[in-house]
Amino acid sequence: xxxxxxxxxxxxxxxxxxxxxxxxxxxxxxxxxxxxxxxxxxxxxxxxxxxxxxxxxxxxxxxxxxxxxxxxxxxxxxxxxxxxxxxxxxxxxxxxxxxxxxxxxxxxxxxxxxxxxxxxxxxxxxxxxxxxxxxxxxxxxxxxxxxxxxxxxxxxxxxxxxxxxxxxxxxxxxxxxxxxxxxxxxxxxxxxxxxxxxxxxxxxxxxxxxxxxxxxxxxxxxxxxxxxxxxxxxxxxxxxxxxxxxxxxxxxxxxxxxxxxxxxxxxxxxxxxxxxxxxxxxxxxxxxxxxxxxxxxxxxxxxxxxxxxxxxxxxxxxxxxxxxxxxxxxxxxxxxxxxxxxxxxxxxxxxxxxxxxxxxxxxxxxxxxxxx
Amino acid sequence: xxxxxxxxxxxxxxxxxxxxxxxxxxxxxxxxxxxxxxxxxxxxxxxxxxxxxxxxxxxxxxxxxxxxxxxxxxxxxxxxxxxxxxxxxxxxxxxxxxxxxxxxxxxxxxxxxxxxxxxxxxxxxxxxxxxxxxxxxxxxxxxxxxxxxxxxxxxxxxxxxxxxxxxxxxxxxxxxxxxxxxxxxxxxxxxxxxxxxxxxxxxxxxxxxxxxxxxxxxxxxxxxxxxxxxxxxxxxxxxxxxxxxxxxxxxxxxxxxxxxxxxxxxxxxxxxxxxxxxxxxxxxxxxxxxxxxxxxxxxxxxxxxxxxxxxxxxxxxxxxxxxxxxxxxxxxxxxxxxxxxxxxxxxxxxxxxxxxxxxxxxxxxxxxxxxx
Numbered sequence: 175x176x177x178x179x180x181x182x183x184x185x186x187x188x189x190x191x192x193x194x195x196x197x198x199x200x201x202x203x204x205x206x207x208x209x210x211x212x213x214x215x216x217x218x219x220x221x222x223x224x225x226x227x228x229x230x231x232x233x234x235x236x237x238x239x240x241x242x243x244x245x246x247x248x249x250x251x252x253x254x255x256x257x258x259x260x261x262x263x264x265x266x267x268x269x270x271x272x273x274x275x276x277x278x279x280x281x282x283x284x285x286x287x288x289x290x291x292x293x294x295x296x297x298x299x300x301x302x303x304x305x306x307x308x309x310x311x312x313x314x315x316x317x318x319x320x321x322x323x324x325x326x327x328x329x330x331x332x333x334x335x336x337x338x339x340x341x342x343x344x345x346x347x348x349x350x351x352x353x354x355x356x357x358x359x360x361x362x363x364x365x366x367x368x369x370x371x372x373x374x375x376x377x378x379x380x381x382x383x384x385x386x387x388x389x390x391x392x393x394x395x396x397x398x399x400x401x402x403x404x405x406x407x408x409x410x411x412x413x414x415x416x417x418x419x420x421x422x423x424x425x426x427x428x429x430x431x432x433x434x435x436x437x438x439x440x441x442x443x444x445x446x447x448x449x450x451x452x453x454x455x456x457x458x459x460x461x462x463x464x465x466x467x468x469x470x471x472x473x474x475x476x477x478x479x480x481x482x483x484x485x486x487x488x489x490x491x492x493x494x495x496x497x498x499x500x501x502x503x504x505x506x507x508x509x510x511x512x513x514x515x516x517x518x519x520x521x522x523x524x525x526x527x528x529x530x531x532x533x534x535x536x537x538x539x540x541x542x543x544x545x546x
Numbered sequence: 547x548x549x550x551x552x553x554x555x556x557x558x559x560x561x562x563x564x565x566x567x568x569x570x571x572x573x574x575x576x577x578x579x580x581x582x583x584x585x586x587x588x589x590x591x592x593x594x595x596x597x598x599x600x601x602x603x604x605x606x607x608x609x610x611x612x613x614x615x616x617x618x619x620x621x622x623x624x625x626x627x628x629x630x631x632x633x634x635x636x637x638x639x640x641x642x643x644x645x646x647x648x649x650x651x652x653x654x655x656x657x658x659x660x661x662x663x664x665x666x667x668x669x670x671x672x673x674x675x676x677x678x679x680x681x682x683x684x685x686x687x688x689x690x691x692x693x694x695x696x697x698x699x700x701x702x703x704x705x706x707x708x709x710x711x712x713x714x715x716x717x718x719x720x721x722x723x724x725x726x727x728x729x730x731x732x733x734x735x736x737x738x739x740x741x742x743x744x745x746x747x748x749x750x751x752x753x754x755x756x757x758x759x760x761x762x763x764x765x766x767x768x769x770x771x772x773x774x775x776x777x778x779x780x781x782x783x784x785x786x787x788x789x790x791x792x793x794x795x796x797x798x799x800x801x802x803x804x805x806x807x808x809x810x811x812x813x814x815x816x817x818x819x820x821x822x823x824x825x826x827x828x829x830x831x832x833x834x835x836x837x838x839x840x841x842x843x844x845x846x847x848x849x850x851x852x853x854x855x856x857x858x859x860x861x862x863x864x865x866x867x868x869x870x871x872x873x874x875x876x877x878x879x880x881x882x883x884x885x886x887x888x889x890x891x892x893x894x895x896x897x898x899x900x901x902x903x904x905x906x907x908x909x910x911x912x913x914x915x916x917x918x
Contacts, residue, residue: 202680207710216708220682224689228670228696228703238704240669240726257629261671261724263709297612298600299633301722303675308574310592317596324600331600332610335634335722336588338579339916343637345715350673350707350722352633354612544711 204543237291239357258293258355260284265348267544269316271390273382273403276349277319279480279546282406283431284353285327289410290427290483292361292417295329299352302336305344316347327408329353361417367425368446370516373492377412377482377499378405378507380435381463384477384542389466401462405481412504416485419498423491429483432545433537436475438484439522440536446486449518452534454526456511476537478545486514576915609663611729630665630727632656637720639916641688643762645754645775648721649691651852651918654778655803656725657699661782662799662855664733664789667701671724674708677716688719699780701725733789739797740818742888745864747857749784749871750777750879752807753835756849756914761838773834777853784876788857791870795863801855804917805909808847810856811894812908818858821890824906826898828883848909850917858886 205212222229233239237260264280274282285295300320304313324331382405389396396402409429416424426446430438443450459467459474467474481504487495492510499505522534577584594601605611609632636652646654657667672692676685696703754777761768768774781801788796798818802810815822831839831846839846853876859867864882871877894906 200682202676202678202682202685202710204678204710204712206676207708213708220686221689221706221708224686225693225703226690226697228693228701231702231704233705238669238671240704257726259669259671259705259724259726261673261705261722262707263673263675263722265675265709265711265715297610297631299610299631299724301633301635301724303635303637303720303722304574304578306574306576310572310574313574314592314596317593318598321597321600325598329600330603331597332603332612333605333631333633334593336579336585336593337635337637337720338574338576339637339717339720340576342714343717344720345711348675348709348716348720350633350635350675350724352631352671352673352722352724354629354631354726 207543237287237293237353237355239291258288258291258357259352260287261350261352262287263348263350264546265345265544266387266546267345268390269312269347271386271404273386274406275316275319276347277316278323279404279406280349280351281320281323281327282408283480283546284351285329285408285410286429286483288353288355289408289413290363290429291355291357292363292413292427293355293357294410294414295327295353295355297332297354298324298329300331300334301350302334303344303348304336304338305346306338306341308346313347323408327410361424362422363424363427365426365442365445368442368448368486368514369425369488370448370514371489372425372448372486372514373489373510374450374452374512374514375485375487375492375496375499376435376458376509376511377409377485377505379458379460379463380430380479380482381459381467381474381477383480384434384545385463385466387545388470388542394466396462396466399462401460405479407481407504409481409483409504412499412502413483415498415502416495420487420491420495423488424485424495425488426486427483430479432478434474434476434478435484436473436522436534437536439534442486443522444520446514447519448514448516449520450512450514450522452512452522452524454524456509458507458509475534478542480546579915609659609665609725609727611663630660630663630729631724632659633722633724634659635720635722636918637717637916638759638918639717640762641684641719643758643776645758646778647688647691648719649688650695651776651778652721652723653692653695653699654780655852655918656723657701657780657782658801658855660725660727661780661785662735662801663727663729664735664785664799665727665729666782666786667699667725667727669704669726670696670701672703672706673722674706675716675720676708676710677718678710678713680718685719695780699782733796734794735796735799737798737814737817740814740820740858740886741797741860742820742886743861744797744820744858744886745861745882746822746824746884746886747859747864747868747871748807748830748854748881748883749781749857749877750854751830751832751835752802752851752854753831753839753846753849755852756806756917757835757838759917760842760914766838768834768838771834773832777851779853779876781853781855781876784871784874785855787870787874787877788867792859792863792867795860796857796867797860798858799855802851804850806846806848806850807856808845808894808906809908811906814858815894816892818886819891820886820888821892822884822886822894824884824894824896826896828881830879830881847906850914852918
């Protein structure tokens with residue numbers, strides 16, 4: 175059991191809403207990795223302040239943009255920077271699941287973090303922490319999956335590291351992947367570039383990864399459904415196509431991983447100051463995801479995804495970008511799901527099937543630990 | 547308990563000497579992380595082949611050099627590349643020890659891997675895997691140490707990730723640090739550049755880190771000795787000074803971490819095809835290290851270091867480089883310990899106190915698990 179927090183998934187609004195640390199929180203809790211309030215507290219009240227001046231340039235987004243031309247000073251931001259770096263530890267349990275495994279997830283997740291900053295992957299570094307006694311056959315299968323995913327994404331593994339820790343000192347295998355990318359000059363792709371009127375486009379169905387992990391881990395029976403498999407896949411080619419067609423009209427990109435689409439949209443609304451209206455009729459929720467969520471009392475919009483992205487595109491370019499996305503295999507099911515509006519800044523609302531409006535909140539607390 | 551392998555620490559000679567996998571090795575053993583034969587087998591027979599084409603450009607050295615100008619293709623090597631990348635997971639046990647902690651070690655170790663390729667650090671990415679229940683006060687102290695070490699090294703933490711796994715699923719805290727560096731054009735610093743006649747210069751005393759970890763973990767009593775503390779420190783400024791003075795005459799650099807000075811020199815001798823003669827009288831072994839090693843039956847040349855480096859310098863530049871090193875705090879105790887020779891290619895021999903010669907072998911098997 176565990177939960178996860180990407181530093182990039184926590185917006186500044188949460189920081190303000192955080193309670194002060196309490197005595198009962200004086201140990202790390204699973205909730206500190208949930209992506210919710212405790213995560214924000216850990217990041218904003220402990221990690222960033224403790225790093226001190228070293229964190230002055232820290233990027234709380236999916237990936238940091240570096241100006242490597244300025245030796246000794248990493249200019250994070252969209253100035254002259256063109257190298258992009260991202261790091262993520264993967265601790266998913268189980269290691270293998272329908273549609274993928276920890277190896278493919280580590281490669282694709284890292285490639286996608288780069289892609290969401292408009293960058294194409296150039297190199298991967300892969301660090302393994304292995305528990306003593308882990309079967310070599312399983313390791314071989316997972317490393318092959320890393321190799322296959324990297325080859326499919328067209329990115330070489332350029333360096334790595336392997337540590338072995340004793341039995342009981344790690345749970346089978348953890349993988350930390352770092353991606354170095356090259357940002358295309360036209361890509362700015364920043365939450366702050368979102369404008370009211372932007373079309374909100376989703377590249378594919380939501381909820382598959384999270385429900386697959388849950389069903390596999392808890393033996394819920396859904397995993398026998400051939401429709402149920404993780405959507406893990408690399409999105410950098412799709413993003414490149416979108417940028418080729420939409421250029422600077424592609425204002426922002428985000429892959430709705432932990433916390434799901436709801437959390438991603440709330441963060442973007444918060445950072446950009448727009449409101450977002452979603453059309454429930456347009457939301458692509460596969461029947462198996464809908465059924466599992468209904469049974470378990472989960473909201474599909476809070477379920478993690480590993481192979482779709484949400485884009486904010488200027489209205490004049492939306493149709494062309496959407497058409498280009500649909501011409502890509504990974505965007506074949508792309509749909510426009512909503513619109514950014516000037517009203518209700520920072521809010522995400524759902525225009526429901528029955529015509530009502532309900533507020534879509536961020537995920538609070540932990541939902542599905544060790545999802546990636 | 548664990549052992550560790552940096553992909554960079556395994557030379558091609560070991561690969562040839564590896565036995566085929568045996569049935570009894572069909573699970574990961576602590577020895578697979580030792581840096582010895584099993585490590586080489588894991589790397590060369592499982593990891594690299596399993597990665598397939600994705601590993602075509604993999605760098606088995608401390609850090610990979612990338613040509614970021616060539617999008618989608620990482621040209622690893624010394625061609626036009628100028629960005630250097632390295633990744634390492636740190637699993638040291640205990641987390642805190644005299645002279646440092648896992649945080650400082652993670653920063654300094656990564657900075658030093660860059661420095662050994664002649665690169666100055668530009669940015670760090672830090673990924674934490676934390677066990678549920680880990681005290682927040684300890685986490686704060688260690689993250690502060692990361693921040694302090696990064697500030698001292700002059701390198702910002704630009705991005706990060708935090709995962710929390712359940713109790714018993716990790717041993718307290720693991721840190722994976724990735725460093726991006728900028729390689730100065732004059733620095734080639736490659737084992738293959740070593741020539742016979744080169745002076746072998748060591749920047750400081752050996753054995754402190756490994757003996758400190760062992761003494762602290764096993765309560766050997768040595769840890770009460772104020773002389774005994776880890777030598778963890780960043781070496782990039784020392785390296786820059788050496789390159790400023792020696793330029794292309796600084797042929798190779800290596801930090802003798804796991805496997806100690808003996809393993810580092812054997813790898814360099816093997817790769818370059820020279821022999822190396824060390825003068826025992828010149829080797830700086832602190833009395834506390836010598837005493838601990840004598841008691842425990844260890845060879846100080848096999849003990850891990852985290853704050854010294856060995857350099858191969860053309861004879862004409864050796865005195866100037868040595869003098870420049872001694873003017874730096876981290877090189878104040880630098881000494882010339884030997885010479886590269888054309889005879890005995892691939893061998894490291896020690897000219898002992900009594901005038902005899904003995905062969906200095908690589909570390910075989912595991913010695914001190916979870917040393918970094």
